[in-house]
């Protein structure tokens with residue numbers, strides 16, 4: 013991708029008008045109001061599209077995009093890490109949801125600072141050189157609480173995602189806050205990376221055209237002038253034509269679905285639709301992984317379900333069917349830290365089994381995405397293709413689909429099993445017909461490829477191959493190759509082309525020349541024959557390691573062919589510099605390359621001592637790696653060695669202290685400062701089972717645990733209490749009478765029997781109830797499912813009509829956040845949370861020394877804390893996490909706080925997550941860290957806390973630098 017343009021504003025009305033006329037359907041004439049209210053038009057840069065592809069400044073681009081959620085990574089310097097990793101894999105864009113709730117704890121209150129600083133996010137994207145698809149909702153789904161709606165929105169009367177007046181006022185408020193920040197970073201203005209803006213999300217059923225129209229109107233009024241997109245899932249409204257329609261409609265697709273417990277079960281191909289003839293085929297979300305619920309099989313299984321074989325077959329099928337805009341959801345998932353997770357689909361980790369793990373490690377899925385991504389960015393004719401007839405492979409169990417670029421004839425054939433889910437090994441020959449092409453006027457056809465006797469094309473198990481033919485590969489004419497193209501470019505005085513195939517499989521590459529070129533096999537075993545009649549140089553080889561062939565045509569530009577296995581190909585990195593493309597072989601990651609005179613400055617990561625090989629312009633004589641000179645040899649490519657990281661050891665966690673809380677369970681606890689819960693009405697579509705209304709949200713407590721206390725004067729016949737609580741999936745609530753523990757229940761109704769004589773007749777008795785709120789549901793169908801009540805929804809004494817008078821206490825301050833830096837999702841209403849026990853620097857009074865594991869039969873909540881010091885090398889990225897080990901039959905759950913940030917919700921008897929990555933920045937790499945764990949003993953028998961340890965996931969030497977996140981104490 014070319015680097016993004018610098019600030020360049022031209023308000024040339026005439027040019028804009030002409031462009032608007034020429035470019036038809038797309039939004040080229042960007043007309044918006046300036047601060048003076050005057051309508052202005054500017055055409056500094058354009059984002060347009062046609063039947064085939066997106067165009068930037070009139071140039072076709074293949075959109076190869078990676079989904080990222082900054083709010084799932086609360087450490088801004090790591091945003092750069094992730095975006096650099098995307099860019100390095102060949103993604104030219106990132107698609108970003110903006111989570112309304114993350115920024116708004118209360119109606120009218122918005123925060124875009126610290127870990128919420130989206131201005132910084134968009135600036136980083138610009139610096140990294142990656143385009144942005146902005147998706148601010150207002151509804152986003154995304155397996156997050158309320159699908160991104162703020163907690164305060166759950167109490168509105170009007171249906172969300174409709175034209176209801178209260179909802180309208182609310183979403184306009186959000187857009188008015190978020191849009192101007194996005195608007196400042198638009199490609200069209202020459203000021204930023206934002207090229208597209210999504211309206212709403214998978215809005216297909218229970219839709220409201222007026223709402224869609226108003227969203228568009230509001231967003232344009234807010235200064236957004238890039239084209240509007242939409243992601244269709246299901247339902248009638250595709251927003252492709254008619255009222256409320258968007259510029260660029262697209263289809264989301266999750267062909268493997270989300271059951272990671274059967275990771276080898278494939279569901280077969282789905283072909284993406286073209287919604288409008290004047291717009292390209294676009295998939296705003298194509299499956300990049302899968303979510304995993306409480307008690308699920310874990311994300312490694314999701315990574316298998318959507319592994320490299322899946323990427324090969326499904327992503328190439330998209331290429332084969334003419335898709336030129338693909339965004340992969342997720343490419344880096346991150347962490348639903350605090351109470352960000354929606355209860356039904358996910359736990360804390362949002363790793364998603366994606367190409368980049370939650371702890372930011374690259375996986376084999378990343379390698380495959382990179383092999384394909386590089387192709388989409390290097391082989392330009394792919395941006396404009398029509399279907400053509402492919403001919404029949406010799407093996408009837410395989411299918412060949414072909415497309416060709418109508419201008420230059422480049423032909424793309426995708427070969428796969430007829431049944432895409434098949435695991436058999438097939439071999440075949442295929443026809444490659446270039447007679448329709450315009451290759452130098454030569455109409456040629458190869459009825460049976462590969463031509464070399466005894467060789468064949470193989471599909472070993474689940475696999476697909478994208479074969480390019482009739483292609484101007486730099487200055488060469490590629491007739492065809494049965495190897496796949498990863499990338500190529502003019503580097504120095506020759507072309508360099510990197511081709512790859514599966515280890516041990518045959519490869520055949522045919523290049524056309526007017527006269528016999530000279531061929532030098534530099535390494536590996538490569539046979540070559542010259543067919544003078546056809547002017548074809550045919551190379552045959554078995555993919556094994558890395559073979560190199562230099563072909564020098566008479567009087568033409570030489571080409572260095574690099575013929576690699578998949579694995580060898582993945583070790584190559586490409587970066588485009590002012591002096592042309594640079595290929596680098598060896599390191600774990602190449603983040604950047606810059607050429608200045610004879611010096612090439614490279615930055616990146618290594619996980620061990622690594623060989624380095626640089627393919628760069630002939631002018632490049634010296635190389636630095638992360639700022640330090642590399643001693644290189646060779647005068648063709650430059651080779652050298654890169655150091656790996658130093659070994660680090662993480663400290664054992666010792667010095668634990670414990671402190672019991674839940675004084676709220678005791679009868680004498682002073683609750684007079686709590687909110688009286690006496691509402692008799694609610695806007696909630698769910699009517700309460702009993703009066704008063706006890707819904708936590710109605711009292712401004714939207715996240716985490718909530719305490720209730722009810723006083724009643726016993727009449728004497730009380731035998732128990734029937735409570736109904738809405739916790740969301742896998743949640744729990746515990747109940748006490750006058751300090752005596754009655755037990756716990758999961759979501760729903762439960763009767764708690766009173767022990768004999770526990771309720772004192774004629775006297776004040778106190779029920780204490782601690783209810784967990786696992787989060788609000790999503791609102792997928794626009795039916796207000798996010799409003800399903802949380803907290804207590806009904807309460808009735810058994811054997812008595814004595815009235816209950818209630819008070820409620822959730823997170824300190826409710827919607828008035830005591831700790832805006834950590835934000836609305838960080839804490840709930842536990843005593844320790846309300847009193848800052850989770851924060852670093854608290855006093856030690858009341859805490860006693862202990863060791864782990866520890867057994868505890870006291871019901872309710874106890875806290876454990878310790879500190880540890882880290883002194884990690886500044887130039888190393890050492891992803892660390894906290895791991896819990898215990899017998900899973902013990903019924904307790906825990907909140908994990910690191911330096912005051914809640915980064916894990918551990919449920920010992922549900923799982924599956926037992927290891928919680930802590931992002932650097934939150935974790936102090938050089939200094940003291942405070943760990944605090946609030947443990948809720950659910951049965952008063954099997955509580956306590958198991959083994960808790962730091963775990964090191966990886967160790968990398970890196971150029972990445974991470975500043976500590978500003979954290980109030």
Ligand code: IPT
Pocket residue numbers: 152153154155213214243245264265266297303341
């Ligand atoms: C689709 C949503 O748009 C996205 O926000 C996320 O929830 C994703 O799926 C799943 O992870 S909804 C799906 C039913 C296609």
